[in-house]
Amino acid sequence: MLHKMTRGALIVFEGCDRCGKTTQCKKLVDALNRDGGKAEFMRFPERSTAIGQTISGYLEKKSELEDHAVHLLFSANRWELVPKMLRLLNSGTTLIVDRYAYSGVAFTGAKPGFDLQWCKQPDVGLPKPDQVLYLTLSPEEASKRAAFGTERYENTEFQERVAKNFEILKEHDWKIVNAGKSIEDLHGEIKSIVTQTVESSKDKPILKLWS
Ligand code: Z5A
Numbered sequence: 001m002l003h004k005m006t007r008g009a010l011i012v013f014e015g016c017d018r019c020g021k022t023t024q025c026k027k028l029v030d031a032l033n034r035d036g037g038k039a040e041f042m043r044f045p046e047r048s049t050a051i052g053q054t055i056s057g058y059l060e061k062k063s064e065l066e067d068h069a070v071h072l073l074f075s076a077n078r079w080e081l082v083p084k085m086l087r088l089l090n091s092g093t094t095l096i097v098d099r100y101a102y103s104g105v106a107f108t109g110a111k112p113g114f115d116l117q118w119c120k121q122p123d124v125g126l127p128k129p130d131q132v133l134y135l136t137l138s139p140e141e142a143s144k145r146a147a148f149g150t151e152r153y154e155n156t157e158f159q160e161r162v163a164k165n166f167e168i169l170k171e172h173d174w175k176i177v178n179a180g181k182s183i184e185d186l187h188g189e190i191k192s193i194v195t196q197t198v199e200s201s202k203d204k205p206i207l208k209l210w211s
Contacts, residue, residue, distance in 0.1 A: 006202035008094035010127055011194055014102045015135030017159050018145045019179040025098045027187045043098035051077045059151045071108040075122035094198050102169050110161035120210055128207040131197040135179040
Protein backbone atom coordinates (compact mmCIF):
# COMPACT_ATOMS: atom_id res chain seq x y z
CA MET A 1 0.00 0.00 0.00
CA LEU A 2 1.27 3.50 -0.88
CA HIS A 3 1.69 5.88 2.04
CA LYS A 4 0.24 9.34 1.49
CA MET A 5 2.92 12.01 1.94
CA THR A 6 2.04 14.24 4.88
CA ARG A 7 3.17 17.85 4.94
CA GLY A 8 5.30 19.71 7.43
CA ALA A 9 3.96 22.52 9.63
CA LEU A 10 4.70 26.22 9.24
CA ILE A 11 5.64 27.57 12.66
CA VAL A 12 6.37 31.27 13.13
CA PHE A 13 8.04 33.00 16.08
CA GLU A 14 7.32 36.66 16.68
CA GLY A 15 8.12 38.94 19.57
CA CYS A 16 10.08 41.92 20.78
CA ASP A 17 13.79 42.49 20.56
CA ARG A 18 15.94 40.06 22.65
CA CYS A 19 13.00 37.90 23.74
CA GLY A 20 14.96 34.84 22.62
CA LYS A 21 13.29 33.93 19.32
CA THR A 22 16.47 32.81 17.57
CA THR A 23 17.69 30.79 20.56
CA GLN A 24 14.34 28.96 20.80
CA CYS A 25 13.96 28.42 17.03
CA LYS A 26 17.36 26.73 16.80
CA LYS A 27 16.82 24.54 19.87
CA LEU A 28 13.43 23.51 18.52
CA VAL A 29 14.81 22.54 15.09
CA ASP A 30 17.50 20.40 16.78
CA ALA A 31 14.95 18.74 19.07
CA LEU A 32 12.46 17.97 16.28
CA ASN A 33 15.21 16.46 14.10
CA ARG A 34 16.56 14.44 17.04
CA ASP A 35 13.08 13.01 17.61
CA GLY A 36 13.05 11.66 14.06
CA GLY A 37 11.10 14.48 12.40
CA LYS A 38 12.29 16.74 9.59
CA ALA A 39 12.66 20.40 10.50
CA GLU A 40 14.49 23.41 9.09
CA PHE A 41 15.22 26.89 10.40
CA MET A 42 14.38 29.98 8.34
CA ARG A 43 14.50 33.64 9.28
CA PHE A 44 13.24 36.92 7.89
CA PRO A 45 14.81 39.05 6.73
CA GLU A 46 16.79 36.37 4.86
CA ARG A 47 19.89 38.47 4.30
CA SER A 48 21.67 36.17 1.82
CA THR A 49 19.66 37.11 -1.29
CA ALA A 50 20.14 40.28 -3.37
CA ILE A 51 16.98 41.78 -1.81
CA GLY A 52 18.11 40.60 1.64
CA GLN A 53 21.49 42.29 1.21
CA THR A 54 19.77 45.58 0.38
CA ILE A 55 17.64 45.21 3.54
CA SER A 56 20.69 44.31 5.61
CA GLY A 57 22.54 47.45 4.47
CA TYR A 58 19.50 49.49 5.48
CA LEU A 59 19.21 47.85 8.94
CA GLU A 60 22.94 48.39 9.51
CA LYS A 61 22.41 52.07 8.59
CA LYS A 62 24.85 51.81 5.70
CA SER A 63 22.16 53.04 3.32
CA GLU A 64 18.89 54.98 3.41
CA LEU A 65 15.68 53.79 1.75
CA GLU A 66 12.26 55.40 1.52
CA ASP A 67 9.95 53.82 4.19
CA HIS A 68 7.33 52.45 1.76
CA ALA A 69 10.06 51.08 -0.51
CA VAL A 70 11.82 49.20 2.29
CA HIS A 71 8.48 47.81 3.49
CA LEU A 72 7.90 46.35 0.02
CA LEU A 73 11.44 44.93 -0.01
CA PHE A 74 10.85 43.09 3.31
CA SER A 75 7.70 41.62 1.75
CA ALA A 76 9.48 40.75 -1.53
CA ASN A 77 12.13 38.98 0.55
CA ARG A 78 9.39 36.69 1.92
CA TRP A 79 7.77 36.13 -1.50
CA GLU A 80 11.08 35.15 -3.07
CA LEU A 81 11.37 32.34 -0.49
CA VAL A 82 7.79 31.06 -0.97
CA PRO A 83 8.63 28.45 -3.65
CA LYS A 84 11.30 26.98 -1.33
CA MET A 85 8.93 27.08 1.66
CA LEU A 86 6.15 25.27 -0.22
CA ARG A 87 8.56 22.69 -1.62
CA LEU A 88 9.87 21.90 1.88
CA LEU A 89 6.44 21.90 3.55
CA ASN A 90 4.96 19.65 0.87
CA SER A 91 7.88 17.24 1.18
CA GLY A 92 7.16 16.82 4.90
CA THR A 93 9.63 19.30 6.42
CA THR A 94 8.44 21.48 9.29
CA LEU A 95 9.65 25.08 8.99
CA ILE A 96 10.59 27.00 12.11
CA VAL A 97 10.57 30.64 11.05
CA ASP A 98 12.14 33.51 13.01
CA ARG A 99 9.90 36.58 12.23
CA TYR A 100 7.42 36.80 9.34
CA ALA A 101 4.83 39.16 7.85
CA TYR A 102 3.58 40.22 11.31
CA SER A 103 6.98 41.80 12.01
CA GLY A 104 6.76 43.48 8.62
CA VAL A 105 3.47 45.14 9.58
CA ALA A 106 4.36 45.84 13.24
CA PHE A 107 7.68 47.54 12.42
CA THR A 108 6.61 49.64 9.41
CA GLY A 109 3.35 50.44 11.23
CA ALA A 110 5.43 51.94 14.07
CA LYS A 111 6.68 54.65 11.69
CA PRO A 112 4.74 57.92 11.46
CA GLY A 113 1.93 58.05 8.89
CA PHE A 114 1.59 54.29 8.28
CA ASP A 115 -1.71 52.51 8.42
CA LEU A 116 -1.67 48.81 9.41
CA GLN A 117 -4.15 47.89 6.65
CA TRP A 118 -1.83 49.37 4.02
CA CYS A 119 1.13 47.55 5.58
CA LYS A 120 -0.62 44.17 5.34
CA GLN A 121 -1.42 44.33 1.62
CA PRO A 122 1.86 43.13 0.05
CA ASP A 123 1.90 40.02 2.28
CA VAL A 124 -1.71 38.97 1.57
CA GLY A 125 -1.62 35.43 0.18
CA LEU A 126 1.68 34.26 1.70
CA PRO A 127 1.55 30.75 3.21
CA LYS A 128 -0.41 31.12 6.47
CA PRO A 129 1.40 29.85 9.57
CA ASP A 130 -0.13 26.79 11.26
CA GLN A 131 1.00 28.27 14.57
CA VAL A 132 2.33 31.64 15.64
CA LEU A 133 4.21 31.72 18.94
CA TYR A 134 4.37 35.24 20.32
CA LEU A 135 7.14 35.60 22.89
CA THR A 136 6.60 38.36 25.42
CA LEU A 137 9.19 39.89 27.74
CA SER A 138 8.86 42.84 30.09
CA PRO A 139 11.18 45.81 29.38
CA GLU A 140 12.84 45.11 32.81
CA GLU A 141 13.64 41.49 31.84
CA ALA A 142 14.80 42.56 28.37
CA SER A 143 17.19 45.13 29.87
CA LYS A 144 18.90 42.35 31.89
CA ARG A 145 19.86 40.64 28.62
CA ALA A 146 22.48 41.95 26.19
CA ALA A 147 22.08 45.70 25.49
CA PHE A 148 20.37 46.95 22.34
CA GLY A 149 22.56 46.55 19.28
CA THR A 150 23.35 49.34 16.87
CA GLU A 151 20.89 48.40 14.09
CA ARG A 152 17.99 50.57 13.02
CA TYR A 153 14.83 50.20 15.22
CA GLU A 154 16.85 49.10 18.28
CA ASN A 155 15.58 51.69 20.76
CA THR A 156 12.99 51.54 23.53
CA GLU A 157 10.50 54.06 22.17
CA PHE A 158 10.27 52.42 18.75
CA GLN A 159 10.05 48.92 20.26
CA GLU A 160 7.12 50.04 22.47
CA ARG A 161 5.19 51.13 19.36
CA VAL A 162 6.05 47.79 17.69
CA ALA A 163 4.72 45.89 20.74
CA LYS A 164 1.43 47.84 20.56
CA ASN A 165 1.08 46.86 16.90
CA PHE A 166 1.66 43.19 17.71
CA GLU A 167 -1.19 43.46 20.24
CA ILE A 168 -3.46 44.70 17.44
CA LEU A 169 -2.31 42.02 14.96
CA LYS A 170 -2.58 39.16 17.47
CA GLU A 171 -5.10 36.50 16.39
CA HIS A 172 -7.18 34.24 18.64
CA ASP A 173 -5.13 31.14 17.85
CA TRP A 174 -1.69 32.63 18.59
CA LYS A 175 0.14 31.08 21.55
CA ILE A 176 1.35 33.82 23.86
CA VAL A 177 4.46 32.61 25.67
CA ASN A 178 6.05 34.45 28.60
CA ALA A 179 9.71 34.49 27.59
CA GLY A 180 11.03 35.59 31.00
CA LYS A 181 11.94 32.01 31.94
CA SER A 182 15.07 29.93 31.61
CA ILE A 183 16.03 28.82 28.09
CA GLU A 184 15.29 25.17 29.01
CA ASP A 185 11.89 25.83 30.64
CA LEU A 186 10.84 27.88 27.66
CA HIS A 187 12.04 25.23 25.26
CA GLY A 188 9.98 22.53 27.02
CA GLU A 189 6.82 24.64 26.84
CA ILE A 190 7.37 25.55 23.17
CA LYS A 191 8.26 22.02 22.11
CA SER A 192 5.05 20.62 23.52
CA ILE A 193 2.94 23.25 21.67
CA VAL A 194 4.77 22.68 18.38
CA THR A 195 4.69 18.89 18.57
CA GLN A 196 0.89 19.08 18.73
CA THR A 197 0.75 21.50 15.79
CA VAL A 198 3.01 19.30 13.65
CA GLU A 199 0.64 16.39 14.29
CA SER A 200 -2.58 18.35 13.68
CA SER A 201 -1.34 20.07 10.48
CA LYS A 202 -0.30 16.90 8.65
CA ASP A 203 -3.43 16.45 6.57
CA LYS A 204 -4.61 20.06 6.40
CA PRO A 205 -4.20 22.26 3.33
CA ILE A 206 -1.76 25.16 3.50
CA LEU A 207 -3.91 28.29 3.79
CA LYS A 208 -3.20 31.81 2.58
CA LEU A 209 -2.39 34.64 4.97
CA TRP A 210 -4.94 37.46 5.44
CA SER A 211 -7.16 36.29 2.60
N1 Z5A B 1 11.96 43.66 10.46
C1 Z5A B 1 11.18 44.59 9.76
O1 Z5A B 1 11.28 45.79 9.97
N2 Z5A B 1 10.32 44.13 8.81
C2 Z5A B 1 10.19 42.81 8.53
O2 Z5A B 1 9.39 42.44 7.64
C3 Z5A B 1 10.99 41.87 9.28
C4 Z5A B 1 11.86 42.34 10.23
C5 Z5A B 1 10.87 40.40 9.00
C6 Z5A B 1 16.12 42.52 12.12
O3 Z5A B 1 15.60 41.34 12.63
C7 Z5A B 1 15.12 43.65 12.19
O4 Z5A B 1 14.24 43.64 11.06
C8 Z5A B 1 14.22 43.59 13.39
C9 Z5A B 1 12.81 43.61 12.84
C10 Z5A B 1 12.96 44.13 11.45
N3 Z5A B 1 14.46 44.81 14.14
N4 Z5A B 1 14.52 44.92 15.36
N5 Z5A B 1 14.62 45.15 16.46
P1 Z5A B 1 16.54 40.16 13.11
O5 Z5A B 1 15.67 38.97 13.14
O6 Z5A B 1 17.75 40.10 12.25
O7 Z5A B 1 17.02 40.55 14.58
P2 Z5A B 1 16.16 40.53 15.86
O8 Z5A B 1 14.86 39.83 15.61
O9 Z5A B 1 16.08 41.95 16.31
O10 Z5A B 1 16.93 39.68 16.90
P3 Z5A B 1 16.61 39.88 18.42
O11 Z5A B 1 15.15 40.18 18.55
O12 Z5A B 1 17.54 40.91 18.95
O13 Z5A B 1 16.92 38.61 19.14
P4 Z5A B 1 16.04 37.33 19.49
O14 Z5A B 1 16.15 36.40 18.32
O15 Z5A B 1 14.70 37.59 19.99
O16 Z5A B 1 16.81 36.80 20.73
P5 Z5A B 1 18.12 35.85 20.83
O17 Z5A B 1 19.15 36.28 19.82
O18 Z5A B 1 17.72 34.44 20.84
O19 Z5A B 1 18.59 36.21 22.31
C11 Z5A B 1 18.97 37.53 22.67
C12 Z5A B 1 19.95 37.47 23.89
O20 Z5A B 1 19.25 36.97 25.04
C13 Z5A B 1 21.13 36.52 23.68
O21 Z5A B 1 22.23 37.05 24.36
C14 Z5A B 1 20.66 35.21 24.33
O22 Z5A B 1 21.70 34.38 24.76
C15 Z5A B 1 19.85 35.74 25.50
N6 Z5A B 1 18.71 34.85 25.86
C16 Z5A B 1 17.89 34.17 25.01
N7 Z5A B 1 16.95 33.49 25.71
C17 Z5A B 1 17.16 33.77 27.03
C18 Z5A B 1 16.50 33.37 28.25
N8 Z5A B 1 15.42 32.57 28.24
N9 Z5A B 1 16.97 33.85 29.40
C19 Z5A B 1 18.06 34.68 29.42
N10 Z5A B 1 18.74 35.10 28.32
C20 Z5A B 1 18.29 34.64 27.13
